[in-house]
Amino acid sequence: MGTLVANTEIKGTLFVISAPSGAGKTTLCRRILNHFPDILYSISYTTRDLRVGETDGKDYHFISRQTFKKKLDLDYWAEWARVHGHYYGTSAAFLSGSLAKGRDILMDIDVQGAIQILDRFPEAVTIFIMPPSMGALEQRLDSRGTDSRATIKKRMRNAVREMAQKNRYRHVIVNDDLERAVDALIAIVKRCREGRT
Ligand code: 5GP
Numbered sequence: 001m002g003t004l005v006a007n008t009e010i011k012g013t014l015f016v017i018s019a020p021s022g023a024g025k026t027t028l029c030r031r032i033l034n035h036f037p038d039i040l041y042s043i044s045y046t047t048r049d050l051r052v053g054e055t056d057g058k059d060y061h062f063i064s065r066q067t068f069k070k071k072l073d074l075d076y077w078a079e080w081a082r083v084h085g086h087y088y089g090t091s092a093a094f095l096s097g098s099l100a101k102g103r104d105i106l107m108d109i110d111v112q113g114a115i116q117i118l119d120r121f122p123e124a125v126t127i128f129i130m131p132p133s134m135g136a137l138e139q140r141l142d143s144r145g146t147d148s149r150a151t152i153k154k155r156m157r158n159a160v161r162e163m164a165q166k167n168r169y170r171h172v173i174v175n176d177d178l179e180r181a182v183d184a185l186i187a188i189v190k191r192c193r194e195g196r197t
Contacts, residue, residue, distance in 0.1 A: 019129035020159030079116035
């Protein structure tokens with residue numbers, strides 16, 4: 001990990017959202033960004049393939065494993081993790097630059113990444129989104145139609161592991177009703193932004 005972020009003068013707030021895939025996190029993030037258009041979304045880098053409907057440079061920066069590893073050697077990542085067999089990471093320069101400018105940032109990263117971010121930014125506002133149940137989670141992954149049976153099983157196993165860590169987060173929201181979950185999320189973000197000195 002680089003020193004760029006460690007030396008940053010932090011003026012903005014970092015909002016970190018994690019959830020097992022299929023818990024509705026993408027929708028919730030989108031709603032937050034619509035509600036607070038000045039919050040900057042941290043576009044992660046990934047070595048996984050682009051899914052139908054995704055755009056390179058908007059949903060993710062899609063890069064090769066080789067490029068990912070090269071950037072690792074160059075201390076490019078503020079945090080990184082291997083998730084479902086693929087690599088994901090966040091640019092340290094992007095985080096430090098944006099926070100120094102006073103921008104608030106929303107990150108959608110997994111539990112391993114959130115722990116690394118908390119190490120560097122103990123003030124980060126961490127939020128864990130829980131699916132209403134394991135059955136509902138499987139159904140959502142299934143109905144997405146983007147993943148194979150084996151991938152869904154892998155994601156379910158990962159979900160159990162991730163959910164076991166939810167108490168590391170400052171806030172936990174159960175997404176059993178989308179509008180209620182959106183309201184809860186907006187309330188947290190609003191409170192944090194208003195409370196800032
Ligand atoms: P997906 O491939 O379904 O978009 O994301 C899979 C998982 O990777 C999700 O839990 C997502 O939060 C996580 N993820 C996405 N970007 C990053 C990142 O930059 N760092 C880390 N640690 N996890 C990420």
